[in-house]
Amino acid sequence: MVVKRYIITLAYGALSEAELEAYSTLLNLDYLVLGRVGRCCIIEVEMLPQQTWLELGGLHKVAEVFAEVKSDEINRLNLEALTALTDKMKWAVSTYSESRSSALKFSEDLRESIKEYLKGRGVVKTKLLRGKIRKVDSNWEYEVSSQLLQKEHVIEDGFEVVAVKLKSWLVGKTVAVVDHIGYRQRDLERPIQDPTITIPPKLARILVNLTACKKGETLLDPFCGLGTILGEAAIRGLNVIGVDAEPSRVEGARKNLRWLLEKYGIRDASVELFQGYAENLNRILKRRVVDGVATEPILLPPLKHLPTEQEAKRMLERSSAIYYKSLPSISRHLKTGGRLAIVLPCVKSRSRRILSFDISREASKVGLRLYPLKSVKKYPLLIEDPSQRVMRGIHLFEKVFG
Numbered sequence: 001m002v003v004k005r006y007i008i009t010l011a012y013g014a015l016s017e018a019e020l021e022a023y024s025t026l027l028n029l030d031y032l033v034l035g036r037v038g039r040c041c042i043i044e045v046e047m048l049p050q051q052t053w054l055e056l057g058g059l060h061k062v063a064e065v066f067a068e069v070k071s072d073e074i075n076r077l078n079l080e081a082l083t084a085l086t087d088k089m090k091w092a093v094s095t096y097s098e099s100r101s102s103a104l105k106f107s108e109d110l111r112e113s114i115k116e117y118l119k120g121r122g123v124v125k126t127k128l129l130r131g132k133i134r135k136v137d138s139n140w141e142y143e144v145s146s147q148l149l150q151k152e153h154v155i156e157d158g159f160e161v162v163a164v165k166l167k168s169w170l171v172g173k174t175v176a177v178v179d180h181i182g183y184r185q186r187d188l189e190r191p192i193q194d195p196t197i198t199i200p201p202k203l204a205r206i207l208v209n210l211t212a213c214k215k216g217e218t219l220l221d222p223f224c225g226l227g228t229i230l231g232e233a234a235i236r237g238l239n240v241i242g243v244d245a246e247p248s249r250v251e252g253a254r255k256n257l258r259w260l261l262e263k264y265g266i267r268d269a270s271v272e273l274f275q276g277y278a279e280n281l282n283r284i285l286k287r288r289v290v291d292g293v294a295t296e297p298i299l300l301p302p303l304k305h306l307p308t309e310q311e312a313k314r315m316l317e318r319s320s321a322i323y324y325k326s327l328p329s330i331s332r333h334l335k336t337g338g339r340l341a342i343v344l345p346c347v348k349s350r351s352r353r354i355l356s357f358d359i360s361r362e363a364s365k366v367g368l369r370l371y372p373l374k375s376v377k378k379y380p381l382l383i384e385d386p387s388q389r390v391m392r393g394i395h396l397f398e399k400v401f402g
């Protein structure tokens with residue numbers, strides 16, 4: 001087995017790490033976290049094909065480490081890993097560090113070394129993509145975005161070198177970039193759309209991966225809306241069951257899934273859609289159990305102003321009822337050992353506190369306990385966006401009895 005170090009640029013922080021961990025249990029992969037710098041997580045794991053990385057919804061890009069150098073040793077950097085060099089190719093450099101000056105300085109040094117290396121191989125007419133320096137949390141990155149890398153086909157027709165400063169600089173070549181274009185098409189080109197209820201497809205993919213369902217297993221979304229989660233599950237090779245109270249949503253999901261299966265040439269997925277209520281799944285599913293559940297029962301509308309704590313609590317209390325009512329039925333139809341990935345609304349109040357409600361006690365009464373992932377310090381895993389007043393928080397449960 002060949003072991004490699006990878007620099008992974010995460011899109012959703014702790015949630016992305018949880019996805020990585022959950023997905024690695026599905027593949028029976030053990031990995032070691034070597035460190036974190038800003039949005040980058042550096043891991044050591046057996047060598048993985050590009051396709052494995054592309055299954056994950058919470059990454060921007062992944063680079064395979066080929067060298068390690070100190071800041072002042074850049075002239076010792078061996079760039080032989082950069083192969084298939086041709087004129088007109090596009091290339092880029094991104095650096096991540098705890099300080100602005102070191103991120104900028106190392107990116108400049110890297111660019112100079114690469115230019116020299118290319119010149120030495122007779123490759124002179126190349127296009128260098130420029131990045132941007134910015135602070136993310138308390139770290140700095142000089143980054144060429146994964147959107148630009150995909151748009152310019154840099155991985156296919158050129159290369160990106162990524163460097164992260166731990167004790168020394170780890171230098172890698174980007175091997176996978178998330179398929180932003182595919183996710184955007186699935187969001188904005190499907191026949192039936194309603195942004196007021198739908199979850200972004202990347203988040204839907206993360207929820208599916210958190211359940212760690214294997215190809216051929218069955219995933220249920222008992223609040224399926226227009227079928228975003230079901231679509232991401234079908235692309236991952238799962239069979240899907242969707243339930244929604246609104247007949248028009250079930251019809252919308254049907255049209256969307258038909259479109260998606262055709263677009264991706266998926267022929268072997270079983271898709272079952274029903275009008276019905278999450279609290280009465282037995283009317284539809286009878287005695288059937290599923291391998292995993294991923295769902296978002298409530299998406300609160302955007303708020304015009306920050307609510308007082310009391311207003312926020314009232315809003316959340318109204319939403320919580322549907323969770324408490326449907327948990328027993330969801331648990332009854334989940335196999336023992338199966339997982340439930342569920343989104344809860346979280347609201348930022350005027351005092352800047354983020355409020356939600358706790359479903360773990362009710363869940364434990366029906367055999368669901370919070371799933372202990374090593375990377376998760378506490379649930380909910382929050383998708384934080386400072387500009388948003390309403391946020392999503394994600395819980396992952398495992399059915400342990402019942």
Ligand SMILES: C[S@@+](CC[C@H](N)C(=O)[O-])C[C@H]1O[C@@H](n2cnc3c(N)ncnc32)[C@H](O)[C@@H]1O
Binds near residue numbers: 224277
């Ligand atoms: C936030 S949306 C889910 C959106 C879905 N994830 C998507 O991307 O299209 C919640 C859905 O739950 C449905 N719903 C509300 N109460 C329900 C219930 N008791 N049982 C089943 N579905 C319900 C609504 O009709 C709505 O379509």
